[in-house]
Amino acid sequence: MTDLIATLNEEQARAVTLPAQHALILAGAGSGKTRVLTTRIAWLIQTGQVTPQGVLAVTFTNKAAKEMQARLAAMLPVNPKAMWIGTFHGLCNRLLRAHHREAGLPQLFQILDSADQLAAIKRLLKTLNVDDEKFPPRELQHFINGQKEQGVRAAAVDAFDDFTRRRVALYAEYEAQCQREAVVDFPELLLRTYELLSRNEPLRHHYQRRFRHILTDEFQDTNKLQYQWLKLLAGGEEGEAPACLFCVGDDDQSIYRFRGAEVGNMLAFEREFKVPNVIRLEQNYRSCGNILDAANAIIANNTQRLGKELWTDRGEGEPIRVYEAFTDGDEARWLVDEVQALVRDGMLRSDIAILYRANALSRGLEHQLFSAGVSYRVYGGLRFFERQEVKHALAYLRLIANPDDDTAFARVVNFPTRGIGARSLEALQDAARTYNSSLYATVSHLSGKPRASIGAFVQLIETLRNATASLPLPEAVDHVLDQSGLRAHYESQKEKDGRERLENLDEIISAATNFVAESEAPEPDVAHPLLADFLAHASLEAGDHQADATDDAVQLMTVHAAKGLEFDAVFLCGLEEGLFPHENSLMETDGLEEERRLMYVAVTRARQRLYVSLAQSRMLHGQTRYNMRSRFLEEIPEALTKWLTPRTSGGQMQARPAYFTPSPAAPRRPAVAARAPGRDLGGLRIGQNVRHARFGVGVIVAAEGSGSDARVHINFGAQGVKWLLLSVAKLDPV
Numbered sequence: 013m014t015d016l017i018a019t020l021n022e023e024q025a026r027a028v029t030l031p032a033q034h035a036l037i038l039a040g041a042g043s044g045k046t047r048v049l050t051t052r053i054a055w056l057i058q059t060g061q062v063t064p065q066g067v068l069a070v071t072f073t074n075k076a077a078k079e080m081q082a083r084l085a086a087m088l089p090v091n092p093k094a095m096w097i098g099t100f101h102g103l104c105n106r107l108l109r110a111h112h113r114e115a116g117l118p119q120l121f122q123i124l125d126s127a128d129q130l131a132a133i134k135r136l137l138k139t140l141n142v143d144d145e146k147f148p149p150r151e152l153q154h155f156i157n158g159q160k161e162q163g164v165r166a167a168a169v170d171a172f173d174d175f176t177r178r179r180v181a182l183y184a185e186y187e188a189q190c191q192r193e194a195v196v197d198f199p200e201l202l203l204r205t206y207e208l209l210s211r212n213e214p215l216r217h218h219y220q221r222r223f224r225h226i227l228t229d230e231f232q233d234t235n236k237l238q239y240q241w242l243k244l245l246a247g248g249e250e251g252e253a254p255a256c257l258f259c260v261g262d263d264d265q266s267i268y269r270f271r272g273a274e275v276g277n278m279l280a281f282e283r284e285f286k287v288p289n290v291i292r293l294e295q296n297y298r299s300c301g302n303i304l305d306a307a308n309a310i311i312a313n314n315t316q317r318l319g320k321e322l323w324t325d326r327g328e329g330e331p332i333r334v335y336e337a338f339t340d341g342d343e344a345r346w347l348v349d350e351v352q353a354l355v356r357d358g359m360l361r362s363d364i365a366i367l368y369r370a371n372a373l374s375r376g377l378e379h380q381l382f383s384a385g386v387s388y389r390v391y392g393g394l395r396f397f398e399r400q401e402v403k404h405a406l407a408y409l410r411l412i413a414n415p416d417d418d419t420a421f422a423r424v425v426n427f428p429t430r431g432i433g434a435r436s437l438e439a440l441q442d443a444a445r446t447y448n449s450s451l452y453a454t455v456s457h458l459s460g461k462p463r464a465s466i467g468a469f470v471q472l473i474e475t476l477r478n479a480t481a482s483l484p485l486p487e488a489v490d491h492v493l494d495q496s497g498l499r500a501h502y503e504s505q506k507e508k509d510g511r512e513r514l515e516n517l518d519e520i521i522s523a524a525t526n527f528v529a530e531s532e533a534p535e536p537d538v539a540h541p542l543l544a545d546f547l548a549h550a551s552l553e554a555g556d557h558q559a560d561a562t563d564d565a566v567q568l569m570t571v572h573a574a575k576g577l578e579f580d581a582v583f584l585c586g587l588e589e590g591l592f593p594h595e596n597s598l599m600e601t602d603g604l605e606e607e608r609r610l611m612y613v614a615v616t617r618a619r620q621r622l623y624v625s626l627a628q629s630r631m632l633h634g635q636t637r638y639n640m641r642s643r644f645l646e647e648i649p650e651a652l653t654k655w656l657t658p659r660t661s662g663g664q665m666q667a668r669p670a671y672f673t674p675s676p677a678a679p680r681r682p683a684v685a686a687r688a689p690g691r692d693l694g695g696l697r698i699g700q701n702v703r704h705a706r707f708g709v710g711v712i713v714a715a716e717g718s719g720s721d722a723r724v725h726i727n728f729g730a731q732g733v734k735w736l737l738l739s740v741a742k743l744d745p746v
């Protein structure tokens with residue numbers, strides 16, 4: 013044990029060996045916060061100040077909890093599985109299972125993940141005959157979860173207008189439905205435990221006496237209810253000594269404010285508990301100097317900071333490598349080549365991470381990795397072709413290619429909802445068994461209402477088949493997305509999630525475009541002969557090649573999912589305005605500062621090598637976009653970087669030069685929505701602020717087309733993001 017402390021620096025050792033009092037460790041990335049927290053648990057146990065059962069430690073992800081357990085097992089002769097180390101959700105689940113009766117739940121209550129929860133809400137709305145146009149399920153879900161995260165039950169919501177009163181009534185109905193069906197959603201796990209402990213005094217005292225040390229990692233991302241929960245468990249009632257709270261966090265890494273995380277909890281904690289020990293750690297052990305300097309320089313542009321600096325004695329290390337590709341395809345190919353070179357030089361694949369801001373970027377990368385036979389693993393998110401909305405879209409295509417595909421039929425016959433009832437489907441399934449034929453073929457044997465409702469669906473598929481027969485594959489996909497109602501369905505879902513799903517739908521068009529370009533298709537490349545191949549390609553890419561956890565695989569994830577992790581080499585791609593910072597954040601300072609913190613998290617994941625890349629044109633969501641270089645890239649001091657491609661002048665990116673010959677995998681024909689690059693934006697440029705008579709002030713985030721066809725993509729903040737024709741819209745520079 014003393015050995016372990018000997019490897020720590022002075023401040024770290026002081027934090028680990030603090031007396032039994034509250035403490036706040038406020039420190040930047042890679043300064044050893046998580047290591048200090050883990051070592052403190054070991055030290056407390058080893059010095060006999062607490063038993064392993066007396067410790068409660070909260071981590072942010074299950075992966076982090078497992079790592080902490082493994083480190084403890086290496087330091088101490090204890091069974092860390094028996095200890096209370098886990099995420100808020102995991103720990104609450106454990107408490108509720110142990111005291112399910114007191115919590116009013118059957119022992120085998122089921123947990124609803126976010127998708128299940130949404131399905132439950134939809135079902136509820138249907139049963140109650142509620143118009144889901146007026147009360148979109150996803151908004152209702154957001155409302156309910158928001159209330160629960162504030163610790164507010166339906167009965168306690170203050171509703172001053174009719175709309176809110178209706179929502180609250182639905183919240184109450186939803187609570188009743190969950191209770192009837194014995195299911196618990198994510199925020200409910202926390203709220204239920206919180207209520208259990210606050211109402212049940214003996215139980216509360218039991219746990220307050222038991223957990224004498226409560227340690228929380230990533231404290232900057234706790235929400236209000238989580239903080240209340242910690243306070244409740246810490247106790248300190250009626251003259252009893254409270255448990256010692258040991259919280260570690262970094263305000264510069266607070267990246268969940270959009271979900272209700274309150275960085276103010278750090279200050280509230282310090283104030284409310286009169287925390288006697290606030291320790292700052294300033295030495296970074298993770299990253300080489302250049303990487304750290306870049307991170308410091310980037311975050312210095314934020315104004316809302318508690319303020320701290322990081323230094324390292326590891327030497328400056330390698331420069332940050334910057335690659336500016338012509339297209340996203342070029343970017344992905346370069347990236348995979350570079351990954352392979354690193355692996356040849358002896359780096360483990362699992363020490364290499366590819367990070368991106370938005371999930372939609374993973375498809376192109378996955379495709380390149382897959383084609384090159386590099387095993388990879390996608391964390392915290394499904395692989396592209398496994399995502400629900402993508403599977404729905406593929407199901408329509410599968411029915412066009414093969415009407416007898418019953419799985420595809422069942423998946424979309426009533427999605428988007430077309431009022432086909434469970435009874436009708438049962439009748440169809442029974443008849444299919446009797447006639448021993450596929451669902452599709454059986455519809456003609458039905459009669460009455462089922463025949464009419466399901467018959468209309470069959471008719472839709474027939475129409476789709478005819479309409480797409482002579483279209484090029486990407487256009488066929490586009491057509492199906494529209495006519496199936498899928499696009500409209502996800503468009504009606506205004507929350508973040510709905511947008512992301514829409515983006516993923518459009519991404520299938522990009523996939524089809526690339527597939528056609530690569531498949532040596534005979535001219536004319538009309539959809540139908542290619543469709544089956546494309547679908548096979550999609551299911552292959554979805555199923556196989558997903559390396560399992562033990563495999564040595566390159567790690568792909570969003571920046572959000574990378575919090576707390578570290579890798580020898582990090583590739584951060586898509587560094588373009590509109591992508592990172594994300595276009596939805598451009599209008600508000602808070603939004604931009606949260607994006608910058610996210611950038612800081614991304615950069616500080618790298619130990620030795622950091623690559624940042626961008627593409628001058630990117631096919632995303634079915635459209636070719638020409639974005640400006642990300643301001644975050646411009647915020648990295650030039651002396652720290654090494655450009656692998658000629659450094660362009662910055663500002664608006666150059667269009668691909670006319671002499672550039674497309675590489676083999678680049679699209680041979682323009683995609684549905686792609687336009688020729690030579691643009692004349694009538695004196696405007698991407699990144700510029702403009703005023704529109706109706707929408708107000710916005711920022712130009714992308715452009716396409718030229719001459720009288722030129723269109724610009726403008727983010728008007730609260731007014732939304734719009735495509736406007738330059739020749740029609742009157743835009744004044746501001």
Ligand SMILES: Nc1ncnc2c1ncn2[C@@H]1O[C@H](COP(=O)(O)OP(=O)(O)OP(=O)(O)O)[C@@H](O)[C@H]1O
Binds near residue numbers: 040
């Ligand atoms: N005193 C030390 N000597 C050597 N290595 C250290 C020391 N302290 C921390 N490290 C190493 O530095 C790396 C970063 O530590 P850790 O993950 O605990 O930082 P962190 O502050 O939790 O980072 P983040 O903010 O990203 O969560 C780890 O590999 C850790 O083992």
Ligand SMILES: [Mg+2]
Binds near residue numbers: 045047229
């Ligand atoms: Mg950490």
